[in-house]
Amino acid sequence: MNRKWKVFLVDDHGVLRQGMRRLIELEKDFEVCGDAESSSDALKKLPASKPDVALVDIGLKGMGGLDLIKALKQRLPKLPILVMSMFEETLYAERALRAGATGYIMKHEPADKVIEALRRVVTGNTYLSGIMSERVLNQLSGSTPVLSPIEVLSDRELEVFRLLGKGLKPSEVASELQLSVKTVETYRDQIKIKLKLANASELAQYAIAWARNTPQ
Numbered sequence: 001m002n003r004k005w006k007v008f009l010v011d012d013h014g015v016l017r018q019g020m021r022r023l024i025e026l027e028k029d030f031e032v033c034g035d036a037e038s039s040s041d042a043l044k045k046l047p048a049s050k051p052d053v054a055l056v057d058i059g060l061k062g063m064g065g066l067d068l069i070k071a072l073k074q075r076l077p078k079l080p081i082l083v084m085s086m087f088e089e090t091l092y093a094e095r096a097l098r099a100g101a102t103g104y105i106m107k108h109e110p111a112d113k114v115i116e117a118l119r120r121v122v123t124g125n126t127y128l129s130g131i132m133s134e135r136v137l138n139q140l141s142g143s144t145p146v147l148s149p150i151e152v153l154s155d156r157e158l159e160v161f162r163l164l165g166k167g168l169k170p171s172e173v174a175s176e177l178q179l180s181v182k183t184v185e186t187y188r189d190q191i192k193i194k195l196k197l198a199n200a201s202e203l204a205q206y207a208i209a210w211a212r213n214t215p216q
Contacts, residue, residue, distance in 0.1 A: 005122050006033035008051035010042045010068065011084075012060050016107075020055065020084075023111050030118065039063035043071060051079065053122040056101070058085040058092060062178040066099045066155045073100035080121040084114065087162075093128060095155055103127030150210065152194050160187040164204055165211030 007024055009032060011017050021032045034049035036042035039060050046054065054072065058065030069081055080102040085092060093104040102121040105114060106129075117127040153161060163173045174184045188203065197203045 004029055004031040005052045005118075006031055006050065007118065008033055008042070008046050008049050008054045009035040010037075010039070010046075010054065010060070010065075011035075011057040012037045013057075016057075020114075023114065024118070027115055030115075039065070039068040039071070042068060043075075046072070047075065053080045053082060053118060055082050055084055055118070058083055058087055058096065061176055064155070064159050064177070066095055069096065069099040069101050080124070082117055082121045082127065084117075089129060091150060091158075095158075097126075099155070105129075149195055153191060157187050157191050157194070160184060161191055161207050162211065164188070165207035167208060 007030055009017050009020055011020070014037065017035050017037070021035065024030045024032055033051050034045050036045050039062060042054075042056075056065050056068060056072075060068065063071070065083065065085070069083070072079060072081060081100065082103040082105065083092075083096045083101045084105050084107055086107045089104060089106055096104050103117050103126055105117045105127065109117075120127040150158065150161065159177060160173055163176055168176065170184045170188060171181050173179075174181045177184070188200065191197075192199070192203050195203070195206065197206060
């Protein structure tokens with residue numbers, strides 16, 4: 001090929017962005033055209049960078065990665081987006097695809113897998129692990145049941161639930177997600193109803209127990 005594929009990085013950890021930049025630029029067919037530490041930063045910078053693919057983390061403060069993907073697909077519908085996250089694939093990969101992502105890879109995967117995933121999505125293909133590919137196909141055919149009650153939560157409810165599981169108070173969750181405390185409390189009430197929990201204390205205990213057994 002006559003030119004390199006241009007990659008835009010979105011991750012709120014500067015060290016990880018630098019490491020990923022070095023990894024990508026070791027490849028002859030890729031270069032990093034820009035990076036951002038937040039969703040708002042990405043929405044400002046990314047269009048002018050004209051990337052061929054975006055590599056996006058889900059766990060961003062304020063507007064989360066799922067909401068960023070939706071916003072990017074509205075502005076740049078043809079842009080391939082690969083999600084690279086620490087969050088459990090079985091819970092987040094399908095949400096990312098529904099939001100408009102083209103692939104999902106866990107951060108603990110080796111470097112060659114990350115490059116393989118980038119090559120797949122930038123050439124118009126979807127990238128998922130073998131286990132998730134099978135699960136998505138089964139889900140589409142209606143042969144895979146819901147594996148966890150958490151799957152009934154909306155994307156934003158899941159974000160609130162995840163932060164409650166880290167032991168954050170509603171005011172701290174509000175600060176993290178840049179929402180009002182009242183809005184967070186509304187989400188908390190909706191989560192209690194969906195998970196059939198009696199009160200805020202029971203919800204907190206459930207969320208913390210879930211977080212201990214789920215990669216974050």
